Amino acid sequence: MHRFIPALKVLLFLLCLAPLARLGWGFQQDTLGANPIEALTRGLGTWGLNFLLITLAVTPLRKLSGWHWLTRLRRMLGLYAFFYVLLHLTSYLWLDQFFVWQDIAKDILKRPFITVGMAAFVLLVPLAATSNNYAIRRLGGKKWTQLHRTVYPIGIMAVLHYTWLVKLDVTKPLLYGLTLAALLGFRVLWRYREKQKQLGGAYLRKPKGRIIPIVAKR
């Protein structure tokens, strides 16, 4: 499998650009409906959230399938999540607010859905900035992992951002919420199971074979 990874990465890279190409083409051809600017802003936001959830699905998928090479695609997926979120934010700042910073500041302070969306973006920036080998080496694996766990609250904030924006029918945000809950719930369950296994091994089960004492050589 491993020798296919570079080719797979190229393929995935292009595939991840497809939603952007579709939105851009639709905008250019005026096929995004009566309110193309809103369709563009929302489409970009939706894909930011989609990629966030896809990224969060990598670990559960890997653990369930045993396909460890999946991890090698995770960075690109995560960076695409950031890329779409960045474009989503840009379209809000530009096409919705036309860079009137005073209004934007007021919006961020006054509108909970914008506050939480902006906070999620701010938290996403360090994750994107440290998505490279140099940063991992620099931070050390443990610290890096801790930092990147921020993605869990970011996911929750993103779903809240979507839910609070909807006028009344929260079906779609609810579906996103359930997906996120499943992805985060899997991690909790998995961890619990691992702990049980370890505990079982250490204290509960009696070893069957002969015990060989291991003494470190000096």
Add this chain to the structure above:
Amino acid sequence: MLIKRAAANDCLPSEITPPEIFARRREFMQFSAAALASGALGALLPSAEAAEKLAGKPSPLSTPESPTPYKHVTGYNNFYEFGTDKEDPAANAHLLQTQPWSVSVEGLVKKPKTFDIDQLVKLAPLEERIYRLRCVEGWSMVIPWVGYSLAALLKQVEPTGSAKYVEFISAVQPENMVGVQRRVLDWPYVEGLRLDEAMHPLTLLTLGLYGEVLPKQNGAPVRITVPWKYGFKSAKSIVKIRLVEKQPLISWEKANPREYGFYSNVNPTVDHPRWSQARERRLGEFTKRETLMFNGYNEVASLYAGMDLRKYF
């Protein structure tokens, strides 16, 4: 994006045949001829009625602004009975059964009466009123409606002295309305106006748009249009009008009283709790416009003299 702006209009918007219908003119002619020949016109009418004309005399109450293109007016709608996405009503409303249709006007009136839709069309001279429509979601359109002041209808039933409010009840056809199968709102859709608001000449009993009978996704066959209030105040597909003493509990207020009030006048200084109402996107325009008080219909301001419009939002 290219912004298409209509140049000076050579003819009235109502005279423009929508391209979709223009393109189908032969089909329509052949169809009509065949239907006439077979004598089955009545049975076949529903599919032909999309092109049924309904002209109105130009009204001085119209705005000179260019109307939003027909395809957007009929393709981007909020009509939750047919789904909650903007494109849902255009896709699903064809199932709405509009024949026969009658509107019962009842309650605190001296002469309660049920009007057949044909009676309603002939009740007063039809006018074309080009109104701005501002949705509570922050977008707006300009629509050439056809109808007459609701006051003409209300005068016929003679409201009694105790009538203070008018309640509008929309149709519920569970088999034909995909959105009604889900309890997003409490059906039927209920709207209401204070009697003086309902009697205001701007309040339009609406039977058509763009010179034709109302398309189903726009609230066929009869709706009201209250241009100085957010769009949801203009109830669609009305079957009952009741004159009552107490302020009706309208559907959106019932669903979320913190966010939607009975009055719901367009007001740039009173924000929706979750978003600003200061500006709006006129469909087809790139930049946003400043939202105007009462959607620019300042002649209604006297209806609210002395009222705290923050409290009565």
